[in-house]
Amino acid sequence: MRVVLDTNVYISAILFGGKCEEILKLANLGLFEIVISKKIIDEIKSVLMEKFYWPDKQIAEAIKYIKETTSIVNPEISLTIVKEDYADNKIIECAVASNATYIVTGDRHHLLPIKEYEGIKIVSPMEFLRL
Numbered sequence: 001m002r003v004v005l006d007t008n009v010y011i012s013a014i015l016f017g018g019k020c021e022e023i024l025k026l027a028n029l030g031l032f033e034i035v036i037s038k039k040i041i042d043e044i045k046s047v048l049m050e051k052f053y054w055p056d057k058q059i060a061e062a063i064k065y066i067k068e069t070t071s072i073v074n075p076e077i078s079l080t081i082v083k084e085d086y087a088d089n090k091i092i093e094c095a096v097a098s099n100a101t102y103i104v105t106g107d108r109h110h111l112l113p114i115k116e117y118e119g120i121k122i123v124s125p126m127e128f129l130r131l
Contacts, residue, residue, distance in 0.1 A: 001032040002071075004095040006088075006105035007043045009125060014062055015052065019125040023104060026129075028069055035098040036070040039090040073098045081117060082110045095120045104128045 005023065013020035027034045041063060048054040048062065075090075075097035082088040088110045095103050096118060103122045105111045114122050123131075 001102070002035050002098050002100040003027070003032050003102045003104060003128070004035050004040075004091060004098065004100045006091050006103065006107055006111065007040055007047060008106045009104050010040075010044050010066060011047055011052075012106065012125075014048070019129055020106075022129060023125060024069060034070045035073055035094060035100055036066065037073055037075055037090060037094040037097070039075075040094060041066065041072075043087070043090070071098070081114065085110050092117055092120075102128060102131075 009020045009023065012018065013024050024034070026032070044066065045059055045063060048059045049056075054062075073094060075093040077093055077096060079089045079093050079096070080086065081092050088107065091103055091105065091111065094100070100120055103111065103117075103120055104125055105122060106124060111122050112124060116122060
């Protein structure tokens, strides 16, 4: 099973732990595969730098950990499913390109209301852990 995590899930896991960190730990146990794209990695870097003022070295360590625990895909498609926030489309693009089963997100405004796209279920971290 392949899963795409939204940037907010990575940020929550890194900064606050909890359910989002638990998802990463379960993936490390081999229960499922987390798939990520360069665009998602770039957004994680940007958020850690611009919103949380992390130094470059600390960001590099976080990204190294993420890369070690995920499979990287390069989506060759461009979607405009989320018109209110075009940046969210990169999450769906990654999921489609990797034939993911789930997108896990905390985005209640744009992604969670979609619920499903082309057979890919869009769920919250708590919903995902219940599965």
